[in-house]
Amino acid sequence: MPFEGNLLLRALQAPDRARLAPHMELVHTRRGDRLFTAGEAVSVISFPCDLTVTTLLVAMRDGRSAEAATIGREGAVGGVVSNGCLPASTSAVVQIGGPVLRIEALRLQEAKRLSPALADLFVRYADCLLAQVLQSVACNALHPIEERCLRWLLTLQDRIGTEVLPVTHELLAAMLGVQRTYLTRVLRTLQQRGLVEVGRGRITILDRARVRAAACDCHGMVARHYEDVLGAVYGPSGRLVAVDPPDEGAIRPA
The missing domain is CATH 2.60.120.10 (Jelly Rolls)
Known part of the structure; x- marks a missing residue:
C-alpha cells in the first residue's frame, strides 16, 4: 500500500x-x-x-x-x-x-x-476537519468574495504545491457559491491587482506572500489550528504548506 x-x-x-x-x-x-x-x-x-x-x-x-x-x-x-x-x-x-x-x-x-x-490520530484529525468546516462557514458569511476567492486558491495550492492551479471558472464559482459571470469579474479585478494570472483552465498565483496578505484571515487560522493539533504529523518531507516560512502561520515540521 x-x-x-x-x-x-x-x-x-x-x-x-x-x-x-x-x-x-x-x-x-x-x-x-x-x-x-x-x-x-x-x-x-x-x-x-x-x-x-x-x-x-x-x-x-x-x-x-x-x-x-x-x-x-x-x-x-x-x-x-x-x-x-x-x-x-x-x-x-x-x-x-x-x-x-x-x-x-x-x-x-x-x-x-x-x-x-x-x-x-483520528480524533485529532476530526477536530482539524471540523475546525476547517466551521471556519469556512464564518468566512462565507463575513468576508468579501475577493478575500474568499484568494483563501480558496491558497488552500488548493497548499495541497498540490504549485503556483499554477488547474481550476476553471465554473469550478471556482461552484466552490464559492456565486454565478460564473460574477466570478469572472472578481478574477479580472484580482488579475489587475497583480495577484493572479487567469488562463484557460488554470489560475496562477503570482506572489503567494501578496495573495496571503490580501486574503482573509481564515486560511492562516485553519493552518495554525492544524499546526497546534497535528503538527507532528506533517514532517519535513510532507508539510501541508511547503512554500511558506514557518513563522507565517504555515504548518511547521515537527
Whole structure:
C-alpha cells in the first residue's frame, strides 16, 4: 500500500500500518468523481494521496452549491467525524484526480479500538476537519468574495504545491457559491491587482506572500489550528504548506 502518499497514513507506526494494509483498496479517481453523495450512508473512508484533491460540497434545492472543506493528502473524507456508517450531510467530489486509498469504516473503527495511538490520530484529525468546516462557514458569511476567492486558491495550492492551479471558472464559482459571470469579474479585478494570472483552465498565483496578505484571515487560522493539533504529523518531507516560512502561520515540521 502506498501509505507515503497520504500524510495521516504516513504518520502511522508499523503495527498500525500492518493492521490496516490488508483492508485497504487503491483506486484511481478522475475529476468530477463522487466519493459519496449527501444522504447516502457512508461506509468507506477515503484517503486522497499525492496530488489528489477532494471537496466537501453543500448543495441547495435551486442547484447552487458551496465548498465546506477542501481535503488533499493531509487528510481523509467519509464519516471521519461521525466514525462512518451514517448518512452524509455533504457530497464529496474529486477536484483533482489521482490515487485514493479506501477502507471500510467498520474496519477502521475496529483498528482504532485496538490501537489508542491510531484512535488519537483520528480524533485529532476530526477536530482539524471540523475546525476547517466551521471556519469556512464564518468566512462565507463575513468576508468579501475577493478575500474568499484568494483563501480558496491558497488552500488548493497548499495541497498540490504549485503556483499554477488547474481550476476553471465554473469550478471556482461552484466552490464559492456565486454565478460564473460574477466570478469572472472578481478574477479580472484580482488579475489587475497583480495577484493572479487567469488562463484557460488554470489560475496562477503570482506572489503567494501578496495573495496571503490580501486574503482573509481564515486560511492562516485553519493552518495554525492544524499546526497546534497535528503538527507532528506533517514532517519535513510532507508539510501541508511547503512554500511558506514557518513563522507565517504555515504548518511547521515537527
